[in-house]
Amino acid sequence: MDDQPEILQPLYLVVLIEILILIWGLKLTAATNGYGAQVLAGTGMSVVAGIFLFLFSLLLTNVLFPTLLNEVTTMQVGTLKAASRPRRRYPPSWHSRRL
Numbered sequence: 001m002d003d004q005p006e007i008l009q010p011l012y013l014v015v016l017i018e019i020l021i022l023i024w025g026l027k028l029t030a031a032t033n034g035y036g037a038q039v040l041a042g043t044g045m046s047v048v049a050g051i052f053l054f055l056f057s058l059l060l061t062n063v064l065f066p067t068l069l070n071e072v073t074t075m076q077v078g079t080l081k082a083a084s085r086p087r088r089r090y091p092p093s094w095h096s097r098r099l
Contacts (some may be wrong), residue, residue: 018049 022045030052
């Protein structure tokens with residue numbers, strides 16, 4: 001997984017698809033609905049999309065790729081460790097000094 005960072009790329013695609021479908025759905029209802037109805041329609045579409053994405057996420061992480069979350073966590077820990085710098089060591093007198 002450390003050599004496959006592209007596995008995180010589909011997340012951006014999912015967000016883009018949801019936004020495009022929301023815009024498309026609101027354009028379809030714009031001619032017949034006023035502002036309040038548009039807000040309600042957008043909220044309804046977002047709720048339905050959220051339920052769909054939640055169920056698909058469960059399917060993805062529990063059935064299709066059960067080790068995906070562990071692999072992503074391992075990759076992120078490795079990335080953070082590689083990016084961290086060693087701690088600065090102070091002389092012993094630094095800790096015992098009182099102001």
